[in-house]
Amino acid sequence: MNRELQVRALTRVEGEGALRIAIEEGKVTAAQLRIYEPPRFFEAFLRGRQYTEVADITSRICGICPVAYQTSAWRAIEDACGVSVPAEIAALRRLLYCGEWISSHALHIYLLHAPDFLGYLDAVALARADRPAVERGLRLKKAGNAVLEAIGGRAIHPVNPKAGGFYATPAGADLKPLAQQLARALDDALATVAWVAGFDFPDRELDCDLLAAAEPDRYAIESGEPATARGLTFPPADFGSHVTERQVPHSTALHATLDGATYLTGPLARYTISSARLSPVARQAAAAAGLGDTCRNPYRSIVVRAVEIVYAIEQALAIIGSYRRPAVPCVEVPPAPGTGHGVSEAPRGLLYHRYLIGSDGRIEAATIVPPTSQNQAAIEADLLATAQAGIDLPDDELTALCERTIRNYDPCISCSAHFLTMRVDRG
Amino acid sequence: MRSVLIGVGNPFRRDDGIGPAVAEMIAWRALPGVATVSCDGEPTLLIEAWTGASLAVIVDAMACDEPVPGRMHRSEHPATWAAAGSASTHGLGIAEAVRLGTALGAMPGRLVLFAAEAGDRGFGPGLSAPAAAALPGLVRSVLAELRQA
Numbered sequence: 001m002n003r004e005l006q007v008r009a010l011t012r013v014e015g016e017g018a019l020r021i022a023i024e025e026g027k028v029t030a031a032q033l034r035i036y037e038p039p040r041f042f043e044a045f046l047r048g049r050q051y052t053e054v055a056d057i058t059s060r061i062c063g064i065c066p067v068a069y070q071t072s073a074w075r076a077i078e079d080a081c082g083v084s085v086p087a088e089i090a091a092l093r094r095l096l097y098c099g100e101w102i103s104s105h106a107l108h109i110y111l112l113h114a115p116d117f118l119g120y121l122d123a124v125a126l127a128r129a130d131r132p133a134v135e136r137g138l139r140l141k142k143a144g145n146a147v148l149e150a151i152g153g154r155a156i157h158p159v160n161p162k163a164g165g166f167y168a169t170p171a172g173a174d175l176k177p178l179a180q181q182l183a184r185a186l187d188d189a190l191a192t193v194a195w196v197a198g199f200d201f202p203d204r205e206l207d208c209d210l211l212a213a214a215e216p217d218r219y220a221i222e223s224g225e226p227a228t229a230r231g232l233t234f235p236p237a238d239f240g241s242h243v244t245e246r247q248v249p250h251s252t253a254l255h256a257t258l259d260g261a262t263y264l265t266g267p268l269a270r271y272t273i274s275s276a277r278l279s280p281v282a283r284q285a286a287a288a289a290g291l292g293d294t295c296r297n298p299y300r301s302i303v304v305r306a307v308e309i310v311y312a313i314e315q316a317l318a319i320i321g322s323y324r325r326p327a328v329p330c331v332e333v334p335p336a337p338g339t340g341h342g343v344s345e346a347p348r349g350l351l352y353h354r355y356l357i358g359s360d361g362r363i364e365a366a367t368i369v370p371p372t373s374q375n376q377a378a379i380e381a382d383l384l385a386t387a388q389a390g391i392d393l394p395d396d397e398l399t400a401l402c403e404r405t406i407r408n409y410d411p412c413i414s415c416s417a418h419f420l421t422m423r424v425d426r427g
Numbered sequence: 428m429r430s431v432l433i434g435v436g437n438p439f440r441r442d443d444g445i446g447p448a449v450a451e452m453i454a455w456r457a458l459p460g461v462a463t464v465s466c467d468g469e470p471t472l473l474i475e476a477w478t479g480a481s482l483a484v485i486v487d488a489m490a491c492d493e494p495v496p497g498r499m500h501r502s503e504h505p506a507t508w509a510a511a512g513s514a515s516t517h518g519l520g521i522a523e524a525v526r527l528g529t530a531l532g533a534m535p536g537r538l539v540l541f542a543a544e545a546g547d548r549g550f551g552p553g554l555s556a557p558a559a560a561a562l563p564g565l566v567r568s569v570l571a572e573l574r575q576a
Contacts, residue, residue, distance in 0.1 A: 060439065063467050063469070107471065111470075111471070123527060124523070124526045124527050124530050127527055127530035127531050128530045131530070131531055131532070134527075134530075134531060135531060138471055138474065138475070138531075141471050142471075142475060145472075145475075155472070156466065156467060156469075156472075
């Protein structure tokens with residue numbers, strides 16, 4: 001018997017999209033996460049703009065991870081212009097990015113993902129059943145937002161960062177209340193790890209390669225070089241030699257491959273490649289939650305995100321603890337014709353930017369490869385396997401299982417697309 | 428207890444920016460006891476903004492058939508808001524925020540929504556001429572509401 005299942009508007013994902021599952025004679029023949037509007041418009045209208053405008057424009061791609069877009073942008077611009085920033089400014093950038101990790105992960109864990117494990121329709125039902133848990137999640141998100149406001153000027157689309165640094169930097173005394181809030185948030189973060197560790201996790205193991213930025217002596221957030229779980233490392237400038245984007249008939253978003261193969265970026269990749277570089281407290285929390293040195297189970301990504309919140313809060317506290325106001329808020333970034341590459345670890349995975357700057361300082365070409373585009377093929381491969389394993393389920397249960405599978409990856413469809421609407425074809 | 432005026436919308440989507448435009452004009456007045464917030468309508472930000480307020484006034488753009496840009500609708504009945512629709516892609520944000528805020532016991536003393544009909548929902552900054560012309564009247568209505576706090 002042939003069947004077709006559709007979800008026209010996926011819920012509890014960032015942005016809007018659709019899913020189609022086609023089943024013919026007992027075999028799943030298609031599992032498509034449909035994304036209609038990739039960020040190519042941004043790449044097009046960046047052309048002709050001044051190199052100093054890029055970070056502010058690209059931050060508008062996403063309201064959940066604007067700092068990631070700003071960071072990859074200015075890394076690419078500074079790379080092209082041959083500029084590196086002083087350590088104090090680099091530390092503030094890491095602090096700002098920690099705020100985004102805390103806020104984004106708290107939102108996904110508590111409002112989007114946890115209801116799947118606990119059998120609730122949504123976060124509202126979860127809040128009715130376990131109000132203290134959701135209140136804890138909102139406190140964490142608020143703490144992340146407080147970091148974004150203190151360093152970035154506001155929580156959404158921060159206005160203070162710029163190429164070369166910031167328009168203004170805070171005085172040390174300004175950060176003391178933030179440190180107090182983060183110290184309390186660390187308790188909430190550790191409680192979150194313990195909470196999600198108690199969920200039931202179906203057995204699932206991804207065998208594709210994993211890609212994440214990595215650094216030698218710490219867990220990569222705002223910097224690092226692309227590295228794979230199979231041991232390959234390459235500079236950001238070689239990203240295009242390894243990662244190839246291609247069009248697929250069912251989606252205007254591009255699918256990416258790593259050296260010709262499907263791969264995954266995001267928390268599972270970061271953790272598997274760099275768990276040894278987490279702080280002792282974060283490693284201890286991960287071990288207590290049942291994580292080993294690696295994690296390839298997409299259901300357990302919620303645990304990895306919780307551990308990453310712990311790490312981000314610790315990092316933020318450490319940066320504030322040793323904060324010295326930079327002598328100048330920013331360094332000059334004089335324009336230089338040429339190509340620059342930038343990568344950073346958005347909450348959902350590696351985000352790559354490349355810009356070609358002309359002799360007049362205008363952008364001649366721009367390439368942006370967001371994590372959800374990179375992950376789309378891996379998500380569809382997981383959907384195909386999951387739908388095949390659940391093929392005897394009634395349509396509504398199979399549909400719910402497929403939506404849950406997608407949410408494991410926390411896709412940010414707003415970044416990689418604009419409107420996502422699921423369809424299951426059983427012929 | 429303070430009051431809060433929350434402008435919801437995206438100033439880069441033409442008339443969807445009418446909420447933030449009202450919030451900016453109210454903020455300039457620096458009214459005592461009145462906080463102003465602009466946001467995209469994400470539920471946790473709304474809850475954070477209105478928690479502890481005796482009165483929260485939200486201004487948002489509304490998509491509708493045959494709109495009269497800037498025409499304003501006032502409501503204190505959240506059950507009707509999801510159907511009202513929003514110009515933004517996160518159209519159910521306020522309704523979801525009300526449901527979540529209610530479940531968490533985190534609602535303002537009173538919540539009033541001013542929904543302004545949006546004409547132009549295209550890309551770019553700036554309100555359409557008719558929406559811009561309606562802005563002062565909308566601000567006056569919001570100020571009158573805030574004075575009743």
